[in-house]
Amino acid sequence: MNATMTMHMPSQTFMHSLVETEPAVRCEGIRKSFGTGEAKVDVLRGVDFTAAPGEMTFLVGPSGCGKTTLISVIAGLLDFSDGEVTLFGERWSALSPRDQIVFRRQNLGFVFQQYNLLxxxxxxxxxxxxxxxxxxxxxxxxxxxxxxxxxxxxxxxxxxxxxxxxxxxxxxxxxxxxxxxxxRLLICDEPTAALDHHTGEAVMDLLANSAVHPERAVIVVTHDNRVFHYADRIAHMNDGAITEVESRASKTFSTVPVAL
Ligand SMILES: Nc1ncnc2c1ncn2[C@@H]1O[C@H](COP(=O)(O)OP(=O)(O)OP(=O)(O)O)[C@@H](O)[C@H]1O
Ligand SMILES: [Mg+2]
Structure with a gap:
């Protein structure tokens, strides 16, 4: 860890040390709909999802099943109607709007599907x-x-x-x-979608190296089965719910020396 990094560690307010079994991200019974009345669409239908520190968790599933909606809820960018999201021991619902902003700024990195550059x-x-x-x-x-x-x-x-x-x-x-x-939490929506194979692998190496840290977690939404071997865990989503979680004990990736 270099000097620049040390300067930007989150303040004590949000530095609960993680007990062994506590996930970095815990979603319990998350429900979210868009629209009202006849036009109401239930997009998240009681999602239970966890991501562990030190791991790269993939979220996969067909287009429209709710992946972007779920990670937006986890990042506090969208509200939800039922359930609870807990990040590093902090319940979103227990933080004031102002503390949510500070928490997000200190602890979250988010790569949007549409990049959203200025x-x-x-x-x-x-x-x-x-x-x-x-x-x-x-x-x-x-x-x-x-x-x-x-x-x-x-x-x-x-x-x-x-x-x-x-x-x-x-x-x-x-x-x-x-x-x-x-x-501490990096969430990426389709980070290799626009990349050729070689560049995609370089990006995944960087993400994997970022996740190799006992207090950091990475969540990757992807359709790209060329990079599935990077996952520690793959959560399969369908029609607004997690249907299966696959643990990948034998993941392989090349460790490149990155200064993270
Ligand atoms: N702001 C919104 N208003 C209304 N409906 C929405 C909104 N955002 C998403 N939806 C609907 O919610 C459903 C899930 O969308 P979401 O973007 O989460 O899917 P996704 O799994 O990320 O799909 P993709 O793989 O194509 O990116 C879709 O039916 C979508 O049309
Ligand atoms: Mg999406």
Missing amino acids: PALTAAENAAVPLLAAGVNRSKAVRRATELLDQLGLGHRANAYPRTLSGGQQQRVALARALVHEP
């Missing part, structure tokens, strides 16, 4: 946003973001604007933004 900022500035929000000075934040872009094979595009980047390049900028503040 068009007026360069790649490095986009990737630096979580550090800037945490009060790190601009040049230090952009330098750290550029190092990370470099690790993702994008150092030469650090000063480019999102509209000039390919889909795969934008995806890697979004990934750098999610990783730059070393969150």
Whole structure:
């Protein structure tokens, strides 16, 4: 762990040490609908889901089954009508809206399916946003973001604007933004969807190395069966519920030296 990382450890308020068996993420009976009356759609129908620290948990299932909705609920980006989400021992429902914002900023990294980059900022500035929000000075934040872009094979595009980047390049900028503040929980929605096989493997290596930490967890939503061998656990989702959880004791991935 380098000096930059130490500076951004979450405050004591949210630093409950994890007891061995406590998952990083626990969802119990989560229900969520969109719309009302005739147009009401029950998207999450009582989801039970856990993700353990030190592990990479995949969430897989057919298009429209509720994967993005579930991870948005876990990240506190969408509310839910029933059930409870607990992250690192903190129940979402017990945090005030203000504490939820602080908690999310300190502990969560999220890669959106549609990237959601800010068009007026360069790649490095986009990737630096979580550090800037945490009060790190601009040049230090952009330098750290550029190092990370470099690790993702994008150092030469650090000063480019999102509209000039390919889909795969934008995806890697979004990934750098999610990783730059070393969150305890990293959630990625289809992180390899726009990438060729080689770049996809490099991204998964980076994620896997990030998860190899006793107090960090990574959740990956994916359709990409080329990367299933990275999973420690695969939760299968169908029609708004988890139908099966597969444990993968023999996962394989190449460990690349990354400074995370
Ligand atoms: N804001 C919304 N308003 C209304 N319906 C929504 C909204 N967001 C999602 N849905 C519906 O909820 C269902 C689940 O959507 P979700 O995006 O969670 O699926 P998904 O499993 O991530 O699919 P994909 O693999 O295609 O990304 C879909 O039927 C979708 O149309
Ligand atoms: Mg989705």
